[in-house]
Amino acid sequence: MPTHPPQTPVARRLKHIKHIVIVLSGKGGVGKSSVSAQLALSLHASSPTARVGVLDVDLTGPSIPRMLGLDGHGVHQSSDGWVPVYADGRSARLACMSVGFLLKRREDSVVWRGPKKNAMIRQFLGDVRWGELDYLVIDTPPGTSDEHLSLLEHMAPVHDRLSSIIVTTPQAVALADALKCLSFTRAVNLPVLGIIENMSGYVCPCCGEISNVFSTGGGAAMAETERVPFLGSLPVDTDLVTLLDAAEPDAGIEEPAEREGDAFAVLERYQKTSSAKLFKDVVGTVIQTMSRVG
Numbered sequence: 001m002p003t004h005p006p007q008t009p010v011a012r013r014l015k016h017i018k019h020i021v022i023v024l025s026g027k028g029g030v031g032k033s034s035v036s037a038q039l040a041l042s043l044h045a046s047s048p049t050a051r052v053g054v055l056d057v058d059l060t061g062p063s064i065p066r067m068l069g070l071d072g073h074g075v076h077q078s079s080d081g082w083v084p085v086y087a088d089g090r091s092a093r094l095a096c097m098s099v100g101f102l103l104k105r106r107e108d109s110v111v112w113r114g115p116k117k118n119a120m121i122r123q124f125l126g127d128v129r130w131g132e133l134d135y136l137v138i139d140t141p142p143g144t145s146d147e148h149l150s151l152l153e154h155m156a157p158v159h160d161r162l163s164s165i166i167v168t169t170p171q172a173v174a175l176a177d178a179l180k181c182l183s184f185t186r187a188v189n190l191p192v193l194g195i196i197e198n199m200s201g202y203v204c205p206c207c208g209e210i211s212n213v214f215s216t217g218g219g220a221a222m223a224e225t226e227r228v229p230f231l232g233s234l235p236v237d238t239d240l241v242t243l244l245d246a247a248e249p250d251a252g253i254e255e256p257a258e259r260e261g262d263a264f265a266v267l268e269r270y271q272k273t274s275s276a277k278l279f280k281d282v283v284g285t286v287i288q289t290m291s292r293v294g
């Protein structure tokens with residue numbers, strides 16, 4: 001009788017997740033977290049039944065809770081592990097987990113050495129009750145650090161369901177770092193769904209016209225040279241900043257039920273931004289490519 005190797009806690013937890021997308025960037029501040037948040041919001045909107053999770057492993061700079069309007073929420077520890085925070089309330093189709101939910105205040109910082117970060121990542125992967133998901137989006141720290149290696153090591157049993165997206169801006173320094181990221185994915189045999197060029201031009205808040213303030217097209221050129229799909233260009237969109245950065249927790253609101261309103265507002269308002277319209281095409285390509293990869 002053939003014997004199967006015992007499943008690791010991570011493999012057991014991630015058993016019912018169809019696709020896992022790791023979002024990477026070579027440099028900080030290029031919009032990796034906002035792309036992760038938009039990817040989750042757009043995948044959620046891509047079908048009335050899509051179930052999406054977002055895991056924020058940017059341990060020293062967690063911004064996903066704020067971007068999804070979930071700041072101030074806490075994580076519930078059940079007898080069967082951590083229950084993620086749902087951005088869409090009882091529909092429970094958009095689940096989120098971040099170290100940000102474990103900090104007392106948003107300003108608190110995480111000052112951990114490598115082994116503690118590794119343990120936290122293992123706990124995130126092995127202890128969160130995601131249930132059945134179509135997509136799990138993982139936001140990572142900039143560059144390729146210990147966190148990335150821990151993540152891939154713990155997820156080795158589900159490697160066949162992993163893929164990645166690389167986010168860059170058009171500037172030469174960002175592109176050079178994005179290239180390092182691409183070389184990392186090749187070294188660890190991680191499929192790349194494509195490259196996104198963020199902050200590529202500027203959307204005029206008056207007329208919606210896109211102007212090229214800095215150079216654009218570097219991401220597309222890099223994708224062509226490196227024979228990686230180009231997923232699209234996202235301009236600087238002031239509506240997006242207002243939405244993702246202004247989801248400040250209201251000091252007067254303490255009840256979780258009232259706080260839930262912030263997340264619903266983000267879900268609704270995002271779909272009205274010009275970024276959401278552009279991102280719809282990105283997500284269409286991502287879904288198509290993912291079905292070929294994993």
Ligand SMILES: Nc1ncnc2c1ncn2[C@@H]1O[C@H](COP(=O)(O)OP(=O)(O)OP(=O)(O)O)[C@@H](O)[C@H]1O
Pocket residue numbers: 025027028029030031032033034035058061063140141142198199234235236237238240241244245
């Ligand atoms: N297309 C865009 N239009 C306007 N603002 C954007 C856009 N993309 C990102 N931003 C803003 O730029 C800032 C940095 O973005 P974000 O936090 O996503 O970057 P990051 O690469 O994840 O940074 P970190 O180094 O913290 O990991 C945020 O204030 C975000 O709202």
Ligand code: SF4
Pocket residue numbers: 204205206207208209
């Ligand atoms: S893009 Fe159009 S509306 Fe916007 S500032 Fe220029 S001219 Fe005015």
